[in-house]
Amino acid sequence: MTLSAGLLLLFLFFLLLLIGVPIAISIAGASILTMLILFPFDVAVFTSAQKLVSGLDSFSLLAIPFFILSGIIMNNGGIAIRLINLAKIISGRMPGSLAHTNVVGNALFGSISGSAVAAAAAIGGVMSPLQEKEGYDRTYSTAVNVASAPTGLLIPPSGLLIVYSLVSGGTSVAALFIAGxxxxxxxAIATMIVAYVIAKKKNYPVSAKISFxxxxxVFxxxxxxxxxxxxxxxxxxxxIFTATEGSAIAVIYSFILSLCYRSLKLKDIPRILVETVEMTAIIMLLxxxxxxxxxxxxxxxxxxxxTSGILSLTDNPIVILLLMNIILLFIGTFMDxxxxxxxxxxxxxxxxxxxxxxxxxxxxxxxxxxCIGSITPPVGSALFVGASVGKVKIEQVTKPLLPFYGAIIVVLLAVTYIPEISLFLPNLLDL
Structure with missing residues (x-):
């Protein structure tokens, strides 16, 4: 009975997704329908309602709306142009200098805003016209922007790592933040290497020298x-404070900073709060x-x-992790x-x-x-935003993205099989 119910759960979930039902509703609908088969009606309804509430009963989850609010304030607060100017200095004077500035800018802004989409829109929106003016191919500049947009999802503070901490049973948020x-x-470096090789081949210009x-x-x-x-x-x-308390401090700091920059008006606050509530509601419903x-x-x-199925194929951790990566890469192409x-x-x-x-x-x-799924078709959110900002079609930028995909997957394999890449800093700080 349980096995058939499990198969029904999977069937209903993917069926609802295929017919266009939002993913949160697909998850809840398939789960509740399966519960009705497993248990009497009153038990199924009561248990489902109880889990809906208890699933959100976590102090750590409070960090998510605060980090979202902080990120949106930053997006509207004149932060992007200052980080782009800093990125120009960090990236140096290499062939395709503006492309490298785009990568560094996405890493800096993405880590502050906690959003790949926000980074692709804010940094790409500024850099794409500049690169086009300097003679860069539009598909190249878009590919660079898209490929580097998700770096900020790993560099803290990251709401995604908070969600993983919750669902994995309380893995240290501080350790996850530092590990990212x-x-x-x-x-970011892998993206810059590919961008450099292409820029060198196409003889893209070097940025003007900046005085000390x-x-x-700028710094x-x-x-x-x-x-x-x-x-x-x-x-x-x-x-000094927890991740949740830190997220509240981030809101206060970003608000005061944006007011000091005079790029955020008080009349913008209601719109920012509504946007925060909408984004938070989506995540919390999920x-x-x-x-x-x-x-x-x-x-x-x-x-x-x-678990039994995978372990019956092999008990070699190297092969198991490879299988997991393949499955997750496939899942990421159609699921947020x-x-x-x-x-x-x-x-x-x-x-x-x-x-x-x-x-x-x-x-x-x-x-x-x-995160790779956010820049791959058919549903990559950062890919769609980056293509829109770069004023190119998805099919036009997919081919230029291929070498970037290759470099990023090399990084994925390195992170998978070399634990020290993730664990060196947390162990150093005794987290």
């Missing part, structure tokens, strides 16, 4: 924006729906069945990152725990993998 730095930086005094001025101008990361992450690591799914999966034995983390963490986590993989290492591997 090196993989995120490696992703101008560099100092000082960007310090207040960068201090957000220092204050929030530093405070979390030092134990978390609540996934709470029902988790209990249904435990009753039907789906995680155990998948947050629901994928909510659904597949309970399935894969017991498997990696069985051969002693560190939960922080697995979390970074999984999130990095699924």
């Amino acid at each position: 730095y090196l993989p995120g930086i490696l992703w 005094s101008e560099k100092i001025k 000082l101008d960007a310090i207040p924006s960068l201090l957000l990361i220092v204050i929030v992450i530093g405070g979390i690591i030092a134990g 978390v609540a729906a996934s709470s029902i799914l988790s209990i249904v999966m435990s009753f039907t034995g789906i995680p155990e069945a998948i 990152i947050t629901p994928a983390v909510l659904i597949f963490t309970p399935i894969f986590f017991p498997i990696v725990s069985s051969f002693g993989m560190d939960p922080v290492h697995f979390g970074i591997m999984m999130c990095l993998n699924l």
